[in-house]
Amino acid sequence: MSPIVELTREVVVRSLHRLSSPNLSEEENAALYGKCARLHGHDYRVRVTLRAPVDDKTGLAFDRDRLDKILLASIIEPLDGADLNDLFANTAGEALARALYLRLKPLFPDGVLARVGIQETAKNYFEFPPAEPYS
Amino acid sequence: MVVARRRMFSSAHLYKQKRFSHEENQRVFGLCYTEHGHGHNYVVEAFVSGPIDPNTKLVVNLNHLDRILDSATRPLEHHHLNFDVPEFLDLVPTTENIALYLRNRIKAELASLNSKLQGQLELQRLRLFETEDLWVEVWG
Numbered sequence: 001m002s003p004i005v006e007l008t009r010e011v012v013v014r015s016l017h018r019l020s021s022p023n024l025s026e027e028e029n030a031a032l033y034g035k036c037a038r039l040h041g042h043d044y045r046v047r048v049t050l051r052a053p054v055d056d057k058t059g060l061a062f063d064r065d066r067l068d069k070i071l072l073a074s075i076i077e078p079l080d081g082a083d084l085n086d087l088f089a090n091t092a093g094e095a096l097a098r099a100l101y102l103r104l105k106p107l108f109p110d111g112v113l114a115r116v117g118i119q120e121t122a123k124n125y126f127e128f129p130p131a132e133p134y135s
Numbered sequence: 136m137v138v139a140r141r142r143m144f145s146s147a148h149l150y151k152q153k154r155f156s157h158e159e160n161q162r163v164f165g166l167c168y169t170e171h172g173h174g175h176n177y178v179v180e181a182f183v184s185g186p187i188d189p190n191t192k193l194v195v196n197l198n199h200l201d202r203i204l205d206s207a208t209r210p211l212e213h214h215h216l217n218f219d220v221p222e223f224l225d226l227v228p229t230t231e232n233i234a235l236y237l238r239n240r241i242k243a244e245l246a247s248l249n250s251k252l253q254g255q256l257e258l259q260r261l262r263l264f265e266t267e268d269l270w271v272e273v274w275g
Contacts, residue, residue, distance in 0.1 A: 005231050010268040059227035065165050133274050
């Protein structure tokens with residue numbers, strides 16, 4: 001049995017967003033979300049982690065070009081420079097991590113996508129599903 | 136308790152499977168398949184778990200951990216992995232395989248430290264950065 005490893009690629013997208021609930025007035029959103037209710041942007045660092053056995057011949061857990069093409073088409077091209085509120089119902093880091101995980105999952109062989117992490121700022125990080133040890 | 140320590144090393148490598156044809160190597164490895172190779176500043180992070188020693192109040196003396204990381208990375212430091220490291224003469228020195236190589240060496244070093252000091256240190260996981268935006272993590 002080939003050893004299993006996790007391979008992570010980080011991509012950066014510069015995108016706009018604001019936190020707002022459609023059920024609330026502008027004033028209520030401002031009161032609830034504070035400065036996050038105003039339109040602003042982040043350099044989002046999106047970390048996509050795959051978990052797969054290392055191929056005996058190639059030494060690779062996953063083809064880098066194939067991974068990068070998937071991330072280019074599914075994350076960088078649609079999100080970079082975009083207003084995330086046009087693309088997602090909820091643009092909080094928690095919801096984005098989950099939405100990107102669900103978007104990417106079917107693009108990889110069964111069980112290969114382990115998780116998506118989003119470093120929203122140097123201070124905020126979101127991860128879905130949470131990392132788990134394996135052996 | 137888990138303690139993590141980081142170490143940098145710089146190596147040259149290229150991705151080439153000797154059993155593949157020229158065309159197959161190009162197809163599988165793309166830009167990483169070159170005649171002479173290229174280099175990286177690798178960063179390895181070792182996460183070591185164990186109980187806190189009641190005398191020292193430490194999980195592990197970081198000098199010991201540094202010596203282990205030094206010894207594990209020394210055969211790779213400023214070497215061309217494909218030509219200078221016996222383990223990679225027939226094994227492609229991908230980030231995955233280098234991470235597994237370092238895991239085996241660090242585990243063996245920890246076992247020998249454990250037997251010397253009656254310790255219970257284990258390698259919980261290891262992370263190897265090839266670049267800032269690409270890394271491999273191995274548990275256990």
